[in-house]
Amino acid sequence: MRRSIGRTGGAVVSSSLNEVVALAPLDALPPDSLHACDAPVDGENEPLILYRDPQGEVRAWRNVCPHAGRRLDFAPGRFLRSKAGELVCAVHGATFALPQGNCVAGPCRGDCLRAVPVHVAEGEVRLGDAG
């Protein structure tokens, strides 16, 4: 079975072990870009951040700030970046290094975004490790 996951707000249902969960077409993520989507993680529909680094590798984290548990984007899929290219939480300004996802400044300095495994196959970003 296969499911496609749209941008934030799209309908998401739980996944089974054999289910392919497509998060986004790879073409939707230019190098050094951030993208938001929802996906079933540990049985819950979770907002995610996808980041494609300048070398083309894609990473994902839960879209939950370790400071106060809020989403990092100021509108669905709209993220703040520092002049140095770091990801900045829109709520209180915690600043996260990319591609590592660790907080380097702000109220949760030293904490990290929670990583979610993703891989790229057949031109799309998929949930989970490559199998």
Ligand code: FES
């Ligand atoms: S919720 Fe992100 S910095 Fe406070």
